[in-house]
Amino acid sequence: MVRLRRRWALGLLAGGVSAVALGTTEPVLGRRRSGTLVRRQPPPVEVENRAAGTPWWPEDGRRATNDRHRQIQGYASTTSVAPGESIDFHVAVNPAGRYRISIHRLGWYDGAGARTVLTSPEFDGVPQQVPAVDPVTGAIACRWPVSWTVRVPDDWTSGLYQAVFTSADGWRACTPFVVRDDRRAAALCVVLPVTTWQAYNQWPRDRRVGKSLYNGYAATGRRDPRLRALEVSFDRPYADHGIPIQLTRDHDAIQWLERRGYDVSYATSFDLHSGRLDPTRHRGIVFCGHDEYWSWEMRRAAEQAVAAGTSLAFLGANSIYWHVRLGPADDGRPERLVACAKTTPDPGEDSAGPTVTWRVVGRPEQALLGVQYNGIVGSPQPLVVRAADHWFWAGAGVADGDRIPGVVGGEADGVHADVPRPSGVDAAVLSASPYRTRDGGHRVQNTHLYETPQGALVFASGTLCWTMALNRQGHRDERIERATGNLLDRITGRAGPSAGPAVPARG
Structure with a gap:
């Protein structure tokens, strides 16, 4: 018999076994205190996946932006947001011109892979500069103005979302974010590894300026690990078209979980770090990529x-290979930097120890x-x-x-x-x-x-x-x-x- 933790078992006995608690895909019958049988509602993700899907990104990648020309690119003000909260998008267009932003939830949707949930009006976009590299940490942090603010509606289902930026002449780029569910504890919570996504991000991948936690560029244009950044910022686009290098592994797991009808919600590394995600509210936590x-x-x-x-x-x-320190932007906005010196001495070392491998710090x-x-x-x-x-x-x-x-x-x-x-x-x-x-x-x-x-x-x-x-x-x-x-x-x-x-x- 499957072992249930005490607080879960007590909850099930008190309220009747539900599809939400057990993660089943079919509504089940529960019993009111009066003895009347009632039909339980299926998990939100199952209901969401009954909607008609629409592919969110052309399979052939036509007109995908690149970092040499930066036709259109953007980034989000946060990695995760809950219904009722707001998220800002910062967009640059080169040359100046009109553009739209569409927002898509990634999932199963009978194989379509996504559903479009919102499309903006047309905006006027202008070019924005690549900022100077921080001379100490190598961080590249943009200060582009806010282009569009979205208050997340109450009916958006928790999940991995993509904001897609499309210029009037058809160039596309995107940036990911997560919608959390802070109100309800799903059986499983998928934690998206945004710290690792950003560690690999070498925006701008232009053979001149871009830096990640792995490489910078030498004068010859070749990648050089000796010139890597010690810190990377979320205040910048992801390289080229905006899809993080490792995201496809997460997307495979998301599609499978939702196709199988598991009761899931979503969060990010930062949510686990900050305590917004309490893992003990869930039966299990899935780290899928x-x-x-x-x-x-x-x-x-x-x-x-x-x-x-x-x-x-x-x-x-x-997994859990590099120990990192997470910090605010220069203006105090929280959770915008990932620091990993990878060697000692670590100039920002704190009470948690140097940002090297967990093996080196004895864990x-x-x-x-x-x-x-x-x-x-x-x-x-x-x-x-x-x-x-x-x-x-x-x-x-x-x-x-x-x-x-x-x-x-x-x-x-x-x-x-x-x-x-x-x-x-x-x-x-x-x-x-x-x-x-x-x-x-x-x-x-x-x-x-x-x-x-x-x-x-x-x-x-x-x-x-x-x-x-x-x-x-x-x-x-x-x-x-x-x-x-x-x-x-x-x-x-x-x-x-x-x-x-x-x-x-x-x-």
């Missing part, structure tokens, strides 16, 4: 959630995840199944040693024998996949799962290609879909073909 850059506050919140019985599912790899990621980053995969490799009789693989039709093609790719995690692992838990290593690193080394990828005495499950897929196997055309694999469904059904308490008696996990 490349989630590499974590603040002390983020990690503390995740660890406290596990201790309280909330489950964590990491569907990517190389290796394996202590929470059960595995940790061990290499860049030279070319996609099969995931080799282990512990096939574990409930995680139930119904997937796999045996030990089966090879699931192309699932191990990008970056990979593995169990490090000399690094502390979570203690006092039931742990299982669910794959053991040999691969060759980009520099010719030999490593083994591991998918890992453990359960705490408090009933929390902590899952780490150990590969950046897991979400592609859930959703992406040409990569989907029913075995990975079934196993992931088993995991999330167990976390949410959702009845399904994968629900059944727990099988003791093996290390």
